[in-house]
Amino acid sequence: MKTEKDGTLHNRILGDIERRILSGEWPPGHRLPFEVDLAEQYGCSRMTANKVLTQLARAGMIERRKKSGSFVSQPVAQAAVLQIHDIEAEVKSLRQHYSYRLLARSRRAATEADRQRIDVEPGTELLDLTCLHEADGKPFCLEQRLINLNCVPEAADEDFSRSAAGPWLVSRVPWNAAEHRIEAVSANAELAKMLQIARQTACLVICRRTWGSDGPVTAVRLTYPGERHTLVARFEPGEAERG
Structure with a gap:
């Protein structure tokens, strides 16, 4: 004990x-x-x-x-595409000080538009979080997350003002499937202000959804300034390719 x-x-x-x-x-x-x-x-x-x-x-x-x-270890500025990685660990691997800020938190009913993000029916109760991860006091990643409160009701009692929801979910809610989608976007005025970058700067976006035994758990959109982040995937050839 x-x-x-x-x-x-x-x-x-x-x-x-x-x-x-x-x-x-x-x-x-x-x-x-x-x-x-x-x-x-x-x-x-x-x-x-x-x-x-x-x-x-x-x-x-x-x-x-x-x-x-x-x-x-040697500093690395990269994340594995197929892993659910910890942003705090990413920042610390670069030998930089990690900090976190919660920008917005609301509890609301899912809209029709949310169906595309988190795969729930309109009216489903959601926790909507927006937060900023920082490295040495500068924006590193903008996190926009939806949590399905039907699947994770205890999340409603967490304010997530001191630490991000990702590690909390991983430690408490088993997941059995995940989907990653990668996009490239140009920063609009709002995003540029949040990340302290120039408008039209190229940004890398990772959209991830996870499911548990009771249905969709969470959907998160992670936006990084493109020049500060690299994605890496390692894989082996399939049986047909080996032969």
Whole structure:
């Protein structure tokens, strides 16, 4: 059972390592202390040290190599097309400070136009969120999200003023299908103002929908200034292509 002390130590170790990486004290390629050394240094269990390193690896800040240890990873300005990625982890992988702002939150009935976005019937109760993810105090990604409250009623009790809805949904609502659509758009006046870019700047848009056992869960539109973001997909040839 996790105790308050375990949680405090976890956050302390995580914060110390993140600061060293983000400040450049530990540059790319630097080897981190081994689990046993971290446990001894902080007076914690090896399990706590392992969980910290696992979290850093998931965020893309370190790379764990079997038998060799953990190393600070190289910064990457890219996201995997077929993964549901964490924007905070994206920003931190670039060695930049992440911050988040909720711009608008409303609870409303779905319109006919919403049917195309989230695949629900008009009148379905939705939570409509608009928020801005920032890197070093500058706009990184505009998030526009709809949550199906018939499927996730507990979302109505969350204000999402301090953290984004994406990680909250992933941790609480199992999904069994997802769809990604990628678009290129030119920034209109409103979008340009939100992202602090010139009008007509090319932007990359990722539209994602997820479904759970009870139906559509969420639909999100993520808009990035095009020159700041790259999408990557890795795949293997099918059986027919291998032969």
